Amino acid sequence: MLRGLWKLTWIETKVFLREPLGALGTIGIPVLAFVVVGRMMGARLTPASLATNNFIGVGLPVLAAVLIAISAVLSLVTIISIYREGGILKRLRATPLRPQAILTAHVVVKLLLTAATLGLMVLAGKRYYPIGLHAPLFQFTIALLISTWSILSIGFLIASIVPTARFAQPIGGFILYPMIGVSGLFIPLASMPPPLHAVARIVPLTYAVSLLEGIWKGDAWSAHLGDLAALALVFVVCTALSAKVFRWE
Amino acid sequence: MHPVIQVSGVRKTYGSTVAVDDVSFEVNNGEIFGLIGPNGAGKTTTMECIEGLRTRDRGAISVLGLDPFKDVYKLQERIGVQLQQAQLQKRIKVWEAVDLWASLYRKTALDGTRLLEQLGLADKRNAWFMTLSGGQKQRLFIALALINDPEVVFLDELTTGLDPQSRRAIWELVRGIRERGKTVFLTTHLMEEAERLCDRVAIIEHGRIIDMDTPANLVKRHCPERTVILATNDPTAAEQFRAIPRAETVTRGDSQFTIRGRGDDLVTEVIHCLSENRIRVTDFRTILPNLEDVFLKLTGHSIRD
Numbered sequence: 001m002l003r004g005l006w007k008l009t010w011i012e013t014k015v016f017l018r019e020p021l022g023a024l025g026t027i028g029i030p031v032l033a034f035v036v037v038g039r040m041m042g043a044r045l046t047p048a049s050l051a052t053n054n055f056i057g058v059g060l061p062v063l064a065a066v067l068i069a070i071s072a073v074l075s076l077v078t079i080i081s082i083y084r085e086g087g088i089l090k091r092l093r094a095t096p097l098r099p100q101a102i103l104t105a106h107v108v109v110k111l112l113l114t115a116a117t118l119g120l121m122v123l124a125g126k127r128y129y130p131i132g133l134h135a136p137l138f139q140f141t142i143a144l145l146i147s148t149w150s151i152l153s154i155g156f157l158i159a160s161i162v163p164t165a166r167f168a169q170p171i172g173g174f175i176l177y178p179m180i181g182v183s184g185l186f187i188p189l190a191s192m193p194p195p196l197h198a199v200a201r202i203v204p205l206t207y208a209v210s211l212l213e214g215i216w217k218g219d220a221w222s223a224h225l226g227d228l229a230a231l232a233l234v235f236v237v238c239t240a241l242s243a244k245v246f247r248w249e
Numbered sequence: 250m251h252p253v254i255q256v257s258g259v260r261k262t263y264g265s266t267v268a269v270d271d272v273s274f275e276v277n278n279g280e281i282f283g284l285i286g287p288n289g290a291g292k293t294t295t296m297e298c299i300e301g302l303r304t305r306d307r308g309a310i311s312v313l314g315l316d317p318f319k320d321v322y323k324l325q326e327r328i329g330v331q332l333q334q335a336q337l338q339k340r341i342k343v344w345e346a347v348d349l350w351a352s353l354y355r356k357t358a359l360d361g362t363r364l365l366e367q368l369g370l371a372d373k374r375n376a377w378f379m380t381l382s383g384g385q386k387q388r389l390f391i392a393l394a395l396i397n398d399p400e401v402v403f404l405d406e407l408t409t410g411l412d413p414q415s416r417r418a419i420w421e422l423v424r425g426i427r428e429r430g431k432t433v434f435l436t437t438h439l440m441e442e443a444e445r446l447c448d449r450v451a452i453i454e455h456g457r458i459i460d461m462d463t464p465a466n467l468v469k470r471h472c473p474e475r476t477v478i479l480a481t482n483d484p485t486a487a488e489q490f491r492a493i494p495r496a497e498t499v500t501r502g503d504s505q506f507t508i509r510g511r512g513d514d515l516v517t518e519v520i521h522c523l524s525e526n527r528i529r530v531t532d533f534r535t536i537l538p539n540l541e542d543v544f545l546k547l548t549g550h551s552i553r554d
Contacts, residue, residue: 004353011341011349018340018377086336091393094302094330095353096322 004097008105016079016109026071027117034064035124061125061135062212063185066205068117069148070180072110073155074172079106080159081168090249099248107152114148115141135216143215147208150231151176153238154204160245179205184213204234253278253401253432254299259308261294268294270456272308276401281423281433283447285440285540287552291456292436293333296405299434300330313400326354329399331390333406333436339379343370346378347392354397364392368422384415391422402426404435408442420446438552440540450540452547459547464540471546472538475515477508479523480532489526493518505532 016022038060083089092102118141158175162168180186182196183205192200200206207230214224221228254276261269269291276282284292297303299310301317301324310317315324337346347365351358365371368388373381381389387407394402404423408416423446426433437443443450444464451461460467482504490499495510495518508519516535523530544552 004349007349007352011338011345014345015338015340083338087332087334088336088338090302091332091335091337094300094325094332095350096325096355097353098322 004095005101005105008092008097008102009108012105012109013112016075016113022075026075026113027120030064030067030071030117031121031124033067034060034121038125058213058216059185061216062209063180064121065118065140065144065212066147066180066183066185066209068114068121069144069151069208070176072114072117072148073151073176074169075113076106076110076152076155077159077162077172078165078168080156081162081165084159084247084249085165087249093248103156107149110152111145111148114144118144136218139221140212140215143211146228146231147211150204150235151208153235153242156242156246157238160242160247176205179203182206183209185209204231207231207234251278252276253313254282254434255309255311256295256299257309259295259298259305259310261291261298261303261305267456269298269305272453272456272458274451274458274461276432276434277449278432279427279430280448281427281435281446283443283450284434284436284453285438285443285447285450285544285552286453287438290453292438292453293405294456295453296403296434296436300328300403301325326356326397327400329394329397329402331387331394331402331404331407333409335390337378337389340377342375342377343381343389344374346389347396350393350396356397358396359398361392361396364395367425368392369418382415384411384418387411387415387419388422391419391426395426399431401432401434404433406436406438408437408439416442440544440552444540452544454548460543467540467543468538471543473511474538475510475512476536477516477519478505478532478534478536479508479519479530480505481528481530483526483528485526486528489522489528490519493522 080089089102093099122137154176155172158172159168162171182192182200182203184192184200187196189197189200189206189210207227211224211227211231214227215221252275254274256275257273259269259272260267272291272295274282284295286292294303298305299312299317301321304318312324313327315327317324341349343365344361347361351361362371362374365374368391370385370388370392373385378386378389391404391407394404407423408419411419420442423433423435435446447464449461449463450467451458452467453459460471462470486506487499487501490496490506490508493508493510493515495512495515496508497511498507498509500507500509508515510518522528541552
């Protein structure tokens with residue numbers, strides 16, 4: 001059965017890379033946006049302002065990472081709904097392949113994609129980013145993969161409720177992008193008014209942002225056990241819900 | 250001949266709609282069995298319950314001695330499935346699809362390259378799925394249904410939407426599957442397809458099976474009418490034709506006569522009458538009823554309505 005899972009993952013990767021907008025849109029655009037924004041803001045930076053400018057030092061890389069995760073999730077939502085509409089999911093189910101294996105293959109492809117995009121962004125950053133990168137990159141990658149994995153489970157839930165493939169991308173974006181606004185990236189959680197703070201606390205992305213910011217700044221994993229637990233909880237709840245409501249056709 | 254599929258008293262509802270109601274039949278080893286009926290009659294639902302893709306509400310199903318609900322993965326190893334209106338990944342290559350499917354089964358798969366050759370897809374090996382014609386897509390789906398060398402093959406509306414030429418080519422392939430000793434269970438709303446391909450058919454309408462037999466027996470049972478159309482200038486012909494024992498009606502238009510009656514012997518009697526009375530004819534045709542007529546008779550409407 002592992003043989004089938006591995007083969008399906010490999011084929012899904014190839015099929016995704018053949019998509020004209022697939023690779024370019026999902027990998028290229030976040031990298032490009034990162035470089036452009038970094039250059040624009042970096043031009044106005046002096047070494048003195050760098051220390052106080054938290055956004056360019058921590059916020060922007062984390063925002064870029066979150067955007068990578070969300071575009072991977074949106075791509076998953078779209079693909080799953082297209083596959084459902086086209087009967088591809090159903091055709092794969094009419095084999096001895098377990099349903100979980102079909103979904104796992106897509107998760108693995110999206111995690112690979114996330115890691116590849118991050119890798120490209122780091123390379124671009126080394127060349128074009130004004131402040132250089134001194135963050136623990138390996139650990140940050142792990143943190144991003146954990147965050148993506150957790151948000152992917154929300155993606156499956158969204159994929160279960162979107163009526164047709166045409167609505168997949170807009171509905172997914174409508175649910176996921178506003179989460180960035182209250183995630184603490186732009187307004188620190190501490191200075192949020194209480195109602196907004198309450199919303200931020202139930203938005204899964206808040207915990208991903210907190211984890212990513214912390215790891216970027218060099219925090220130990222042990223300082224973020226709460227974030228990890230929250231992300232794991234999101235995964236468990238969303239996976240359990242999807243298992244109930246997921247539609248194969 | 251022992252049954253490889255046994256279905257008894259199966260019922261399936263979607264909400265308040267009864268899709269399949271008390272359906273029972275058996276499919277024997279090595280035959281091509283067709284479930285025929287109009288769209289929405291319950292063909293696909295019945296087939297998908299047997300394949301283990303849907304759960305039945307009531308009744309018993311056994312395929313190769315397995316329960317398709319409880320032993321679904323064991324069953325999938327031993328059957329091959331072609332689904333109605335299925336697609337594959339747009340940009341998957343033909344050989345990749347065959348290779349992927351081959352890796353999904355525990356037992357050693359057939360040689361994919363040879364299979365593609367046999368199905369006439371060898372030169373499409375590297376083509377993306379989205380670039381294939383309708384007939385090529387269906388042949389690929391047949392390849393995927395055969396890759397695990399299954400004992401029973403399920404084909405759901407295999408030739409719907411294909412042009413007559415591709416359709417005939419696919420029929421040849423399906424006969425080839427039977428020749429390999431496989432059992433074939435198919436659904437179709439094309440009576441000609443059922444008549445040409447199936448050893449036995451079950452007619453289903455509104456979720457119920459209304460009759461089941463070989464196509465020839467169904468025609469014999471429900472449509473014994475025979476019609477002979479001939480043309481002659483012989484002045485005594487009309488009188489002679491009316492004397493034929495099995496001729497029920499004789500109608501005439503100029504030199505053309507239409508003789509209707511029941512039973513296979515009508516045609517023999519007409520020929521006998523012609524030779525006995527030395528009647529010269531310039532045209533001679535017989536019209537025999539087919540499954541389409543059987544369907545019309547049993548349901549009161551054409552299958553295309």
